[in-house]
Amino acid sequence: MSSYRPEIVAAFRERKVRCTPQRYVILDYLKRSPKHPTAEEIYKAINRNDPRASLATVYKSLHAMALAGLIREVTVDGAAVRFESHMDKHHHFVCERCGRVEDIDWFEVPALENRNRLGHRKLREYEVLMRGLCSNCN
Ligand SMILES: [Zn+2]
Ligand SMILES: [Zn+2]
CATH class of the missing domain: 3.30.1490.190 (Ferric-uptake regulator, C-terminal dimerisarion domain)
Incomplete structure (x- = not known):
């Protein structure tokens, strides 16, 4: 079980975003991953545990979570958008x-x-x- 669990559950509650199993897994993955993965990399990583996820629903989850301020997009020009859960400046x-x-x-x-x-x-x-x-x- 993830050691980030209380932190993740609290973050969703605080931002008033529904914590679906997929969103939980995405945030957990972002907290563990030191790099700034693209949506496709996130999709591949979480699909190892949840093969039902589609790339489209992963995109939707990422979008909803970014809007709520749980994660943010990192734009490095010329490349696909990357995501991170590190919200401090x-x-x-x-x-x-x-x-x-x-x-x-x-x-x-x-x-x-x-x-x-x-x-x-x-x-x-x-x-x-x-x-x-x-x-x-x-
Ligand atoms: Zn290098
Ligand atoms: Zn960063």
Whole structure:
């Protein structure tokens, strides 16, 4: 049984989202998986335990959970949308050799904090997308 169970059940309750067995399995998988999987990777992983899931229902579950703020989409340009359950602010580092997407602890970007460069635009949020070679590849 998952050690994340109380946390997962509480998250669904708090966000007032129905915790279906499939949504539970998806969130459990995202909490265990350190990378940022695509919908297809999630589908393949959970299908090992629940062969009834279809890719379409996995997409629907992911969409509903992202809307409710249980998970979020990570867009790394040019590639399929990825998902994560890490909801605290953080930046991303993409390895150009192996494609791994890593979390980088949050730090403010001073130019954005000071808003000098934004003019009259209203900033809601931002994150830095870094590219390079991960520690395994360099
Ligand atoms: Zn790498
Ligand atoms: Zn992340």
